[in-house]
Amino acid sequence: MNVDKFIENIKNKEINTYFQKNxxxxxxxxxxxxxxxxxxxxxxxxxxxxxxxxxxxxLNTKDNFLDDFQKSKVREGISSDHISWNFNGxxxxxxxxxxxxxxxxxxFNLDNINNDICIIDLSxxxxxxxxxxxxxNKKISIVIIDSNYNIHKSPKCFKFNVxxxxxxxxxxxxxxxxxxxxxxxxxxxxxxxxxxxVLQANNIHLRNEYxxxxxxxxxxxxxxxxxxxxxxxDNYSFIQHSKPNSSSREIFxxxxxxxxxxxxxxxxxxxxxxxxxxxxxxxxxxxxxDISKSNNKPELEIYADDVKCSHGSTVSNINEDQLYYFxxxxxxxxxxxxxxxxxxxxxxxxxxxxxxxxxxxxxMINEFL
Amino acid sequence: xxxxxxxxxxxxxKDILKGVSLSINKGEVHALMGPNGSGKSTLSYVLSGKxxxxxxxxxxxxxxxxxxxxxxxxxxxxxxxxxFQYPMEIPGVQTSFFLRTAINAKRKFNNLxxxxxxxxxxxxxxxxxxxxxxxxxxKRDLNVDYSGGEKKKQEILQLSMLNPDLAILDETxxxxxxxxxxxxxxxxxxxxxxxxxxxxxxxxxxLLNYIKPDFVHIIADGKIVKSGDYSLALExxxxxxxxxxxx
Numbered sequence: 001m002n003v004d005k006f007i008e009n010i011k012n013k014e015i016n017t018y019f020q021k022n023x024x025x026x027x028x029x030x031x032x033x034x035x036x037x038x039x040x041x042x043x044x045x046x047x048x049x050x051x052x053x054x055x056x057x058x059l060n061t062k063d064n065f066l067d068d069f070q071k072s073k074v075r076e077g078i079s080s081d082h083i084s085w086n087f088n089g090x091x092x093x094x095x096x097x098x099x100x101x102x103x104x105x106x107x108f109n110l111d112n113i114n115n116d117i118c119i120i121d122l123s124x125x126x127x128x129x130x131x132x133x134x135x136x137n138k139k140i141s142i143v144i145i146d147s148n149y150n151i152h153k154s155p156k157c158f159k160f161n162v163x164x165x166x167x168x169x170x171x172x173x174x175x176x177x178x179x180x181x182x183x184x185x186x187x188x189x190x191x192x193x194x195x196x197x198v199l200q201a202n203n204i205h206l207r208n209e210y211x212x213x214x215x216x217x218x219x220x221x222x223x224x225x226x227x228x229x230x231x232x233x234d235n236y237s238f239i240q241h242s243k244p245n246s247s248s249r250e251i252f253x254x255x256x257x258x259x260x261x262x263x264x265x266x267x268x269x270x271x272x273x274x275x276x277x278x279x280x281x282x283x284x285x286x287x288x289x290d291i292s293k294s295n296n297k298p299e300l301e302i303y304a305d306d307v308k309c310s311h312g313s314t315v316s317n318i319n320e321d322q323l324y325y326f327x328x329x330x331x332x333x334x335x336x337x338x339x340x341x342x343x344x345x346x347x348x349x350x351x352x353x354x355x356x357x358x359x360x361x362x363x364m365i366n367e368f369l
Numbered sequence: 370x371x372x373x374x375x376x377x378x379x380x381x382x383k384d385i386l387k388g389v390s391l392s393i394n395k396g397e398v399h400a401l402m403g404p405n406g407s408g409k410s411t412l413s414y415v416l417s418g419k420x421x422x423x424x425x426x427x428x429x430x431x432x433x434x435x436x437x438x439x440x441x442x443x444x445x446x447x448x449x450x451x452x453f454q455y456p457m458e459i460p461g462v463q464t465s466f467f468l469r470t471a472i473n474a475k476r477k478f479n480n481l482x483x484x485x486x487x488x489x490x491x492x493x494x495x496x497x498x499x500x501x502x503x504x505x506x507x508k509r510d511l512n513v514d515y516s517g518g519e520k521k522k523q524e525i526l527q528l529s530m531l532n533p534d535l536a537i538l539d540e541t542x543x544x545x546x547x548x549x550x551x552x553x554x555x556x557x558x559x560x561x562x563x564x565x566x567x568x569x570x571x572x573x574x575x576l577l578n579y580i581k582p583d584f585v586h587i588i589a590d591g592k593i594v595k596s597g598d599y600s601l602a603l604e605x606x607x608x609x610x611x612x613x614x615x616x
Contacts, residue, residue, distance in 0.1 A: 347461065
């Protein structure tokens with residue numbers, strides 16, 4: 001099926017990255033027997049049955065938070081390389097509509113977009129294998145919206161070629177009863193900047209994987225928040241420092257309750273020649289009840305001898321003393337817990353640079369927390 | 370206002386309060402002094418309702434209601450305020466947001482409409498100026514990277530914003546330099562009126578130079594051993610706890 005087609009497709013392309021050679025060559029539904037991915041259980045899940053869960057859910061399912069943004073800023077756009085996309089001035093956003101003939105192998109040239117924000121709605125496409133190329137120094141923000149009962153039967157794949165000195169910001173919003181499988185591959189050429197923010201809320205099953213390949217003098221920032229989900233939520237990141245002087249900073253925060261399982265595995269891989277690498281990775285979980293589970297597995301694999309790399313991982317419940325402090329000021333435990341949960345993922349929100357996207361994300365978090 | 374009768378409380382197996390009786394009327398300021406480990410802070414935590422502490426005996430009547438039956442936020446909303454010795458750091462929560470949430474929680478409890486952003490900002494600006502607080506501080510995360518003095522000022526700011534009926538100040542003077550002590554005390558004095566009461570817990574008589582108490586109590590080994598007026602604090606300063614607390 002599509003997975004094989006996808007792999008075949010990737011193999012035929014020229015760029016040799018660690019990702020293509022070693023990781024995607026195996027079936028993306030990795031078996032839990034593969035040591036590298038010990039927490040995965042996704043191969044046991046029948047995704048076609050996932051929609052049965054939907055009726056059992058009793059969670060908030062509104063997405064009104066998107067309405068204002070859509071109305072005031074967003075214009076529909078046609079995805080053709082022959083048309084220059086410029087709608088309603090640079091402050092507005094463009095939303096790609098469903099006119100893509102071959103979504104399985106489509107190359108977007110983001111240089112053609114003059115808007116600051118470009119929105120891609122995954123629910124419009126059954127199959128996706130998008131390649132994005134960007135060469136400009138001007139920062140562009142891509143919003144990937146993955147929502148509304150969107151059940152991915154096959155992985156949706158994105159590949160970003162971020163060329164020299166270009167600067168790109170990506171916001172992934174996965175919410176509302178999704179079963180979501182997304183693959184990202186980022187090829188960062190020298191001196192490029194990627195700022196990826198991931199918000200995952202109110203989903204049934206998730207498996208999102210993020211592969212980065214960094215050239216020299218690159219900056220790579222990943223911030224993720226996973227909250228109010230059900231089922232199994234897998235996030236995997238692999239950051240390869242291929243050349244010297246790059247820095248990567250990853251924070252991933254999960255708030256786990258309702259018996260959900262959250263897995264995070266992140267690896268920083270430093271090549272032998274990638275001296276002066278500065279890598280940082282932190283995964284934190286807030287585990288709110290006894291039936292839920294959180295697995296965090298930070299990893300470093302370093303072959304260079306002059307690098308600064310650190311990682312950390314914590315799992316905790318809400319701090320009782322903080323809760324008491326709120327109570328002693330007349331704030332109920334329920335409201336205090338909500339504020340403290342928001343505070344927990346505030347750092348992720350702060351990492352979003354575009355102000356209107358920050359507002360949008362803030363609304364989304366308030367909606368689902 | 371507050372009537373404590375033979376209050377006994379413990380933490381784990383350890384008895385800390387061994388029969389405290391204290392009565393505070395409207396408009397009065399009481400000072401509670403005592404050596405380390407005498408139960409001063411425990412009394413303040415028991416009154417605010419921290420669940421680590423267990424009340425074994427005695428009654429506490431607050432404005433005609435049984436205080437011990439209420440949970441922490443009910444006590445606060447009924448007008449009890451505890452200024453902490455070590456205020457909690459809350460990363461990710463802006464100080465001004467916290468204050469607004471607290472005020473609106475109290476207003477909601479009293480069936481008053483919530484303050485809107487503008488009204489709140491006006492009130493906050495006024496109160497912050499009184500305490501000589503830099504407005505930038507209010508944009509930072511609550512108590513995170515605050516100096517000792519800033520934390521205490523922030524507690525007194527909460528006090529003046531929430532306007533409680535009974536405020537307990539738990540060693541508010543510790544960690545303050547002389548100027549900060551004066552500013553904090555002035556803040557407390559401004560909040561003082563005929564309708565509210567204060568219980569000031571301290572080791573040192575110095576704070577009482579600024580906040581003049583109507584009554585002074587000495588607590589030792591979980592009991593109030595001596596009560597008197599302001600002169601008792603001076604006497605204590607002169608003679609030390611060891612001698613005074615024996616009686």
